[in-house]
Each structure stands twice: as C-alpha cells, then as structure tokens.
Amino acid sequence: MKRTVPLIITFLTGTFLVVSFFVPHSPFGELEQRLLIWFAIVAGFTMLLGVDSLIRAHVRKVARAQGGWGHSAALLVGLVATVVVGILGRVQYGSPFHIQSPFMFIYTYTIVPLQATMFALLAFFIASASYRAFRARNWVATLLLVSAVIVMLGRIPIGAAISPFFPWAQEWIMEFPQLAAKRGIQIGAALGAVSMSLRIILGIERSYLS
Amino acid sequence: MGSLGIMIGTWLAGFLTLAILSFLYKDNPFYKLAEHVYVGVSAGYWLIYVAFFDVEPMLVETFMTETGLERWILLVPAALGVIMLSRWFPKIAWLSRWPIAFTVGVGAGLGITANIQGYVVPQLQATLLPMTGFNLVSLNNLVLVVGVVTTILYFYFSKPHKGVLGWAAKVGIVFIMISFGASFGYTLMARISLLIGRLYFLFSDLLHVID
C-alpha cells in the first residue's frame, strides 16, 4: 500500500499521457483533458504544505519566546492580516482581486516593494563581485571576461559611439557562439529530463516517495 | 482607494524599501522585520490564491453547476488534494504519496513527449544549416554547428577527454565560456535595471522629484 500503490499510480498516469499524446482521439483525448484538470486542482493543494510548516515553525518560536520571536510574531500577523483582508475583499467586492479590495492594498504597498527591493539588492552584490572576483586568472576566465565586457558595452549607446564593433560583436556573440553553447547544454538537459521521466514512470527512480 | 490611502500606502512602501536597502550597511532589526513581514504576507497571499483561483472556481463552483457523473467525479481530485494534506499527521503521512505520485506521473508523462517534440527535434533541425561556399553565412553556420556539437561533447561524454574528444572538449569550453560571459553581462544588466526600478519609485512616487 505504502510504496506499490504510488508506483502503480505514477506508471499508469505517465504511460497514459504518453499514449494519449500519440492517440489524441476519443476516449484518450477526453480522459487526458480530465487528468490535466485534476492536476491543476491538486497542484494548488501542494502550495498549502509549505505554508503549514512555516506557520508551525513561527508559532513555536512565539510560544516559547525564543530569540527573535518578535519578528516571528510580525510574520504571523502579516499572514493572518492578509488572509483576513482577502476574505473581506471576497465578501465586500465579490473578489479579493477587485481594485478597491484591501487585499490589493497589501499587495501593492507591501509585497511589491519588498519583493522588488530584495532583488534590487543583487545589483550591489553583483557590482561588488565584479570588482573582487571577476579576475582574468587564466585563458578560460579571460575569455568569459572579454565576452561579458563586449556584451555589456554592445548593449548601451556609448558602446556604439566608441565603435560600431561593439553592437555588432554583441549581436554576433548572442546569435552564434552563445546560442550554440546554450543549445548544446539545453539539448543535453532535455534528453536528461526524458530519461529521468522514463525512470520515474518505470519505477526505477523513486526518490519522490521518500 | 482614496488619495489618503495611496499616500499612506506609498509611505509604507517607502519605509519597507529603505528597510530592505539598509541591509547593505549591515544586518539590522529593520531589515529583519521587513524580511519577516514579506514572508508572512506572501504566504497569506498564496493561501488566498489557492482558495479563490483553485478551490472555489475549479472545485466548489463546478460542483454546484455540474450534474450527474460530471459532478461526482470531482470528488476524485478533491480527495487527492485533501489526502495531500495528510502530511500534517505523521501516522497517515504515507497517504500523501498517492497524490504526489499522481502529479509526478503527469509531469513525467507530459515531459517525455514535450522535451523531444518541443526541444530536441526542432533544435537539432535548426542546427542542420547549409554551408555553401566560403562566405560569411557559411562561416557563421559553421560556428553554430561546431559550437553545438562540441558543447554536447564537453558536457555529456563521461569518457576521459583525450585525443579527438579532448580537442573537441577544448573547443567546447571556448563556446561555453563565451556563453557564460554573455549570460553574466545580461544578468548584470537585469540587476541594474531592478535597482533603477526601485530608485525610480523612491524619486518619483515617494519624493516626487522626477516625473
């Protein structure tokens, strides 16, 4: 029950979807559509799992008044407040996503600036890394560095002002050597994904059951 | 939202932006607070999303409007979804493997055909380029073909890189490094753009010093 049933479920769904790709006619097509709809429904529930462990960890911290419990309390207050205003928005405006809904206020004025600023920090770290770590230690690193500098110069107007070589070289790098390497890597990754999928369907790869 | 609401919201957003930026000086309680608020609010957002973009329209409403078999068969995905939550209870946590097996099976089944039909075949086709005569087009096509082949040889052959394979792998690494350099350049552009976006918010929306 604990291992065999999941392996059978994976085998049957996986095999069926491969077959229905080649035979999209009735009844395979309709059945595939049904499985896809079910998948979308179930996928939503997986999101709940992460939220649960988050709540548990922080409730524990607050209950035991561990160091930094105030921050955990802020996290929980934020979570509860968002859910409450979401439900309020549904009741009051028919949808939490209505432009007047307080849920959208929280979204616009907390989630957006926090998310955007966290990623903006990366600009500072990448600049610092460029200064400290981007060194021409050997020919391989030099190649990487030269390619990066040409691309950076080729994408700004001053690059073209210095020499038409930069925008030209930038486009050439992107369309030929860069593209070739990306394609090579991606073809390998795609074949790897296919073989992994086969291993999963055939029950050889079982790590998802642990 | 009234203008007072927008003003309060903008100042709140401004405070949170500066709280996160303060991390650049050093880790501090304002940053920690903003970080925790972010995690909490985002988790709440996800819950609302699951409720109003998944459970309500796809399960509850469909259950109310459909009839007969179409109605009752919805109990299957509903059950799979609920069983997924058995992870919360250690004694029956093993049950959650069933819906996980279902989602993994769907992903694997779809992935096989999609990767071959949607990537490997069209990308290989696009690499079979003509080389007619000694001209720039042929030369560029040659660069592309050699680049794809040598990159694959470099990454995916576990044999020792000696002899012909060794040379091919050396050529492959040239392409790979040029590609990584280009990716670094593009990543840097993206990060600077994000900083521009945040500074624009501070100067325009919060301080009104630019349009």
Add this chain to the structure above:
Amino acid sequence: MEERGKRSFWEVMDDIDRRIIFVILGVVVAIPLLISVGSEIPPTAPVISAHESVETLEAGDYLMVSIDFDATSAPELMPMLHSVLRQAFEKEVKVVMLGHIAIGLPLGHAALEQIAAEYDAEYGVDYVDLGYRPGYIAVMIAMGREIEDIFGTDYQGTPIREMPITKDLHSYSDIDLLFGFEHGAVIDYWVRYAQARFDQRMTFGTTAVMAPDAYPYLQSGQIEGLVGGLKGAAEYETLIGQPGLGTRGMPAQEWGHLLVIGFIVMGNLGYFFTRRKRKAAGGAA
C-alpha cells in the same frame, strides 16, 4: 599599523570596504535618473521581429498576453507590457490576459486596466483577464482543447461564456498570437507544450537574465520575436513611437554598465600588480 603603512595603492584598493562600492553604484545609477530622460534607442532585429508579429494582427484578432513575472522583474517587463498593450489596443486587437506566476498577476492586471482606459476599451468586450490556475503545464495543454475547461470564469469570477470577448473562445485555434512576459522557466513550457503541440504563434518579452536562453528558440523559428531586458523595452518604445520607462531608464543603465566595467578593470589591474608582489614574496598567486 606599521604593516598597514607599507601597503601599496593596489593592496589598499584590493581590500576596500564593499560598502564604498555600494555607495558608488547607488550614486552613479541615481544621478542619470535624476537629470536625464533618455533618448530613442535604435531597435535590433529580435525586437523588430517581436513588433512585427503584433503588427500582423488585424482588428478583432485575439492576442493572448501571459503574465509570467512578478515584482522582482517588473522594472524590465512592465515597460514592454505597456508598449505591447498600447500597440494592441491601437490596432483594436482583442486582448486576453492570463498568468502563470500568481504573485505577479495583479501587476499585469493594473497595466491592462491603465492602458485599456487610455484607449476607451471595454472590459469583457475588448479585453479580459482570465486570472490564474495552478499547474501551468496542465493549464497550457488543456487550453489547447478547451479554454473553458480550465478558465470557466475570469479573475473576478464572471463566467467566460457570459462575456462577448470570450463567448466563442475555445482553444489556441482562436488565439492569433501569444505574447508572454517571462522572468523564468515558463517560457520553456510555453514553447515545449503549447507551441510544439498546438502550433501556437508566440513572441516573448523576457528579463535580460532569461534572454540568452531564449535565443535558440528564435533561431529555430519556434518563437517569432524576442524583447530582452530594459534595453529591449526601450527599443520597443522606439518602434511604437511612445517613449516610456524603458527609454527613461537607459541613461542610468548605461552608467551602471560603465561603472561595472570600470570595477572589472580596476579589480584586474589590482590583481596583476599584487600578484607580482605575492609571487615575489614566495606565496601562491
């Protein structure tokens, strides 16, 4: 202290507090933003193709717009989204929005409402927002057979069959072009699941991080056009003749690039000069 006094210029530079680098970057990017509004950026081939793909649409055709990004990449993708929506509404193309990154969806919706208002477009007639459903692979394939199976209602819960724009909308065969705005792997799923299987025409706007990965799709003809990063957004603004935040940000972008190139040069000069000294001292370089 005595040791410190003997240090060369390059050694001091090698050891500089990173916060000084942070301040320099902040100032160098902020100043152009304050004093310059930017000028037209000449478009490149991938962006011209993207613009062309929307130009092929006629009044009444359907453009599906996919919001596959969130606030972490909005500065790059929002200007593109604005331009594409302007171009579409100008041509009286019907816009059907949806999204696979739930946390970014309201950004897309706000842009849609803002641009629709500029053109007096009517919700449910000229444009619609279907919202989001989990499980994007399943959503993409299922839409190839029947959109209503997945999106029975729009983002506000209105049944799609009750709105004129979606009354007869069934599958990709009713969608003339898909324009996705991407900051992650969703572009790969669109191409591998919807383009390959249903032959859906597609064009993408991506973050600069994602653009290099999308070039193979462009060369293979699986996608029609590619708008990459803030520069791509500025180029698109040139093409529609309406400068926006893409063009506005380019001077700051330019100075940011120059500064980082300067950092790389300085870092390497320091590396070479101190390496010689380190070698002379017998230590490993």
